[in-house]
Amino acid sequence: MPLKPVDISKTASAATIIFEALKKAIIEGEIEEGAPLRQDEIAKMFNTSRIPVREAILRLEEHGLVKSQRYRGAVVSSLSSQEAAEIFDFRAVLEPHVIRHAVPRMTPQILSTARGYCEAFHSERDPMKWGDLNRLFHATLYDASELTYHLEAIDGALNRIDRYLRAQLVLSNGMGRANEEHMQIQAACERGDAAEAAALTESHILGARESLILHLSSLQT
Secondary structure (H helix, E strand, C coil), X not given: CCCCCCCCCCCCCHHHHHHHHHHHHHXXXXXXXXXXXXXXXXXXXCCCCHHHHHHHHHHHHHCCCEEEECCCEXXXXXXXXXXHHXXXXXXXXXXXXXXXXXXXXXXXXXXHHHHHHHHHHHHCCXXXXXXXXXXXXXXXXXHCCCCHHHHHHHHHHHHHHHHHHHHHHHCCCHHHHHHHHHHHHHHHHHHCCHHHHHHHHHHHHHHHHHHHHHHHHHHCC
Protein backbone atom coordinates (compact mmCIF):
# COMPACT_ATOMS: atom_id res chain seq x y z
CA MET A 1 0.00 0.00 0.00
CA PRO A 2 1.56 3.35 -1.06
CA LEU A 3 1.43 5.15 2.28
CA LYS A 4 4.37 6.45 4.26
CA PRO A 5 4.64 4.86 7.72
CA VAL A 6 4.02 7.34 10.56
CA ASP A 7 4.55 6.74 14.26
CA ILE A 8 1.41 8.04 15.94
CA SER A 9 1.38 5.71 18.91
CA LYS A 10 1.28 8.65 21.33
CA THR A 11 -1.09 10.82 19.33
CA ALA A 12 -4.59 11.39 20.72
CA SER A 13 -6.09 12.02 17.27
CA ALA A 14 -4.74 8.85 15.67
CA ALA A 15 -8.03 8.11 13.89
CA THR A 16 -8.09 11.58 12.33
CA ILE A 17 -4.51 11.30 11.09
CA ILE A 18 -5.17 7.88 9.56
CA PHE A 19 -8.43 9.11 8.03
CA GLU A 20 -6.75 12.12 6.40
CA ALA A 21 -3.84 10.03 5.09
CA LEU A 22 -6.12 7.39 3.59
CA LYS A 23 -8.51 9.99 2.16
CA LYS A 24 -5.65 11.81 0.44
CA ALA A 25 -4.25 8.57 -0.99
CA ILE A 26 -7.68 7.53 -2.31
CA ILE A 27 -8.54 10.93 -3.79
CA GLU A 28 -5.18 11.23 -5.51
CA GLY A 29 -5.44 7.72 -6.90
CA GLU A 30 -2.52 6.26 -4.94
CA ILE A 31 -4.88 3.58 -3.66
CA GLU A 32 -6.90 2.27 -6.59
CA GLU A 33 -10.63 1.60 -6.59
CA GLY A 34 -11.46 -1.89 -5.42
CA ALA A 35 -8.27 -2.12 -3.34
CA PRO A 36 -8.81 -3.63 0.14
CA LEU A 37 -7.96 -1.64 3.25
CA ARG A 38 -6.46 -4.20 5.62
CA GLN A 39 -6.71 -3.00 9.19
CA ASP A 40 -3.72 -4.95 10.49
CA GLU A 41 -1.47 -3.63 7.75
CA ILE A 42 -2.58 -0.03 8.24
CA ALA A 43 -2.25 -0.27 12.04
CA LYS A 44 1.31 -1.55 11.65
CA MET A 45 2.23 1.26 9.26
CA PHE A 46 1.00 3.89 11.72
CA ASN A 47 2.28 2.06 14.82
CA THR A 48 -1.13 2.00 16.45
CA SER A 49 -3.92 -0.43 17.33
CA ARG A 50 -6.77 -1.44 15.04
CA ILE A 51 -9.26 0.74 16.95
CA PRO A 52 -8.33 4.11 15.35
CA VAL A 53 -7.93 2.36 11.99
CA ARG A 54 -11.45 0.96 12.25
CA GLU A 55 -12.77 4.42 13.15
CA ALA A 56 -10.94 6.01 10.22
CA ILE A 57 -12.34 3.44 7.79
CA LEU A 58 -15.88 4.02 9.11
CA ARG A 59 -15.43 7.75 8.45
CA LEU A 60 -14.20 7.01 4.93
CA GLU A 61 -17.31 4.89 4.40
CA GLU A 62 -19.50 7.78 5.56
CA HIS A 63 -17.79 9.97 2.93
CA GLY A 64 -18.53 7.41 0.21
CA LEU A 65 -14.85 6.67 -0.41
CA VAL A 66 -14.93 3.16 1.03
CA LYS A 67 -17.55 0.41 1.12
CA SER A 68 -17.76 -2.85 3.04
CA GLN A 69 -17.97 -6.05 1.04
CA ARG A 70 -18.82 -9.48 2.30
CA TYR A 71 -15.73 -11.66 2.72
CA ARG A 72 -13.43 -8.79 1.61
CA GLY A 73 -13.97 -6.18 4.28
CA ALA A 74 -13.46 -2.50 3.43
CA VAL A 75 -12.46 -1.68 -0.14
CA VAL A 76 -12.05 1.60 -2.01
CA SER A 77 -15.33 2.51 -3.71
CA SER A 78 -15.66 2.58 -7.47
CA LEU A 79 -17.87 5.01 -9.37
CA SER A 80 -20.26 4.10 -12.16
CA SER A 81 -21.09 6.44 -15.02
CA GLN A 82 -24.58 6.85 -13.59
CA GLU A 83 -23.26 7.80 -10.14
CA ALA A 84 -20.77 10.24 -11.65
CA ALA A 85 -23.50 11.87 -13.73
CA GLU A 86 -25.67 12.29 -10.65
CA ILE A 87 -22.87 13.95 -8.70
CA PHE A 88 -22.12 16.34 -11.56
CA ASP A 89 -25.82 17.20 -11.92
CA PHE A 90 -25.88 17.98 -8.19
CA ARG A 91 -22.80 20.19 -8.54
CA ALA A 92 -24.28 21.97 -11.55
CA VAL A 93 -27.19 23.07 -9.36
CA LEU A 94 -25.33 23.86 -6.16
CA GLU A 95 -22.08 25.52 -7.28
CA PRO A 96 -23.64 28.23 -9.50
CA HIS A 97 -25.92 29.08 -6.57
CA VAL A 98 -22.92 29.38 -4.25
CA ILE A 99 -20.80 31.52 -6.56
CA ARG A 100 -23.79 33.82 -7.22
CA HIS A 101 -23.89 34.50 -3.50
CA ALA A 102 -20.11 34.75 -3.27
CA VAL A 103 -19.43 37.38 -5.95
CA PRO A 104 -20.85 40.40 -4.04
CA ARG A 105 -18.77 39.39 -1.02
CA MET A 106 -15.46 38.89 -2.81
CA THR A 107 -12.73 41.17 -1.51
CA PRO A 108 -9.69 42.27 -3.54
CA GLN A 109 -7.64 39.80 -1.48
CA ILE A 110 -9.94 36.89 -2.35
CA LEU A 111 -9.88 37.79 -6.04
CA SER A 112 -6.10 38.14 -5.97
CA THR A 113 -5.69 34.74 -4.30
CA ALA A 114 -8.04 33.10 -6.79
CA ARG A 115 -6.21 34.69 -9.72
CA GLY A 116 -2.95 33.33 -8.34
CA TYR A 117 -4.37 29.79 -8.36
CA CYS A 118 -5.83 30.36 -11.83
CA GLU A 119 -2.45 31.43 -13.20
CA ALA A 120 -0.65 28.61 -11.39
CA PHE A 121 -3.09 26.12 -12.94
CA HIS A 122 -2.34 27.60 -16.37
CA SER A 123 1.44 27.40 -16.00
CA GLU A 124 1.72 24.09 -14.10
CA ARG A 125 3.20 21.26 -16.15
CA ASP A 126 2.95 18.53 -13.53
CA PRO A 127 -0.40 16.71 -14.03
CA MET A 128 -0.29 15.50 -10.42
CA LYS A 129 -0.74 19.11 -9.24
CA TRP A 130 -3.62 20.05 -11.53
CA GLY A 131 -6.29 18.55 -9.30
CA ASP A 132 -5.16 20.45 -6.20
CA LEU A 133 -4.91 23.77 -8.04
CA ASN A 134 -8.32 23.23 -9.61
CA ARG A 135 -9.94 22.71 -6.22
CA LEU A 136 -8.08 25.61 -4.63
CA PHE A 137 -9.23 27.98 -7.37
CA HIS A 138 -12.90 27.09 -7.03
CA ALA A 139 -12.83 26.84 -3.22
CA THR A 140 -11.29 30.31 -2.89
CA LEU A 141 -14.13 31.85 -4.89
CA TYR A 142 -16.85 29.80 -3.17
CA ASP A 143 -15.63 30.47 0.37
CA ALA A 144 -16.68 34.11 0.04
CA SER A 145 -20.33 32.96 0.00
CA GLU A 146 -20.08 31.93 3.67
CA LEU A 147 -22.70 29.24 2.92
CA THR A 148 -21.10 26.69 5.21
CA TYR A 149 -23.53 23.80 4.66
CA HIS A 150 -23.40 24.25 0.89
CA LEU A 151 -19.60 24.30 0.95
CA GLU A 152 -19.46 21.09 2.97
CA ALA A 153 -21.80 19.41 0.47
CA ILE A 154 -19.63 20.56 -2.45
CA ASP A 155 -16.49 19.32 -0.71
CA GLY A 156 -18.08 15.93 -0.12
CA ALA A 157 -19.16 15.64 -3.75
CA LEU A 158 -15.69 16.59 -4.95
CA ASN A 159 -14.05 14.06 -2.64
CA ARG A 160 -16.22 11.38 -4.22
CA ILE A 161 -15.15 12.18 -7.78
CA ASP A 162 -11.79 13.88 -7.32
CA ARG A 163 -9.63 11.00 -8.53
CA TYR A 164 -11.76 10.79 -11.68
CA LEU A 165 -11.61 14.54 -12.24
CA ARG A 166 -7.83 14.38 -12.09
CA ALA A 167 -7.89 11.74 -14.82
CA GLN A 168 -10.32 13.86 -16.87
CA LEU A 169 -7.96 16.84 -16.77
CA VAL A 170 -5.27 14.72 -18.38
CA LEU A 171 -7.58 13.74 -21.24
CA SER A 172 -7.18 15.38 -24.63
CA ASN A 173 -7.81 19.12 -24.22
CA GLY A 174 -9.16 18.59 -20.71
CA MET A 175 -6.54 20.89 -19.22
CA GLY A 176 -6.77 23.49 -21.99
CA ARG A 177 -10.53 23.75 -21.75
CA ALA A 178 -10.51 23.94 -17.96
CA ASN A 179 -7.87 26.67 -18.05
CA GLU A 180 -9.86 28.83 -20.49
CA GLU A 181 -13.05 28.41 -18.49
CA HIS A 182 -11.29 29.25 -15.22
CA MET A 183 -10.09 32.52 -16.69
CA GLN A 184 -13.61 33.37 -17.85
CA ILE A 185 -15.04 32.67 -14.39
CA GLN A 186 -12.28 34.72 -12.77
CA ALA A 187 -12.95 37.66 -15.12
CA ALA A 188 -16.69 37.59 -14.37
CA CYS A 189 -15.99 37.62 -10.62
CA GLU A 190 -13.60 40.56 -11.01
CA ARG A 191 -16.31 42.47 -12.91
CA GLY A 192 -18.74 41.71 -10.12
CA ASP A 193 -21.07 39.96 -12.53
CA ALA A 194 -22.63 37.28 -10.32
CA ALA A 195 -25.10 36.05 -12.95
CA GLU A 196 -22.35 35.54 -15.54
CA ALA A 197 -20.09 33.83 -13.01
CA ALA A 198 -22.93 31.44 -12.14
CA ALA A 199 -23.70 30.68 -15.80
CA LEU A 200 -20.04 30.06 -16.59
CA THR A 201 -19.66 27.81 -13.55
CA GLU A 202 -22.65 25.70 -14.61
CA SER A 203 -21.28 25.38 -18.15
CA HIS A 204 -17.84 24.49 -16.76
CA ILE A 205 -19.24 21.68 -14.62
CA LEU A 206 -21.48 20.27 -17.35
CA GLY A 207 -18.61 20.29 -19.83
CA ALA A 208 -16.42 18.36 -17.41
CA ARG A 209 -19.36 16.02 -16.78
CA GLU A 210 -19.59 15.15 -20.47
CA SER A 211 -15.87 14.46 -20.80
CA LEU A 212 -15.70 12.37 -17.64
CA ILE A 213 -18.77 10.28 -18.46
CA LEU A 214 -17.29 9.45 -21.85
CA HIS A 215 -14.04 8.48 -20.12
CA LEU A 216 -15.77 6.30 -17.52
CA SER A 217 -17.97 4.67 -20.14
CA SER A 218 -14.91 3.70 -22.17
CA LEU A 219 -13.38 2.07 -19.09
CA GLN A 220 -16.53 0.16 -18.18
CA THR A 221 -17.33 -1.27 -21.62
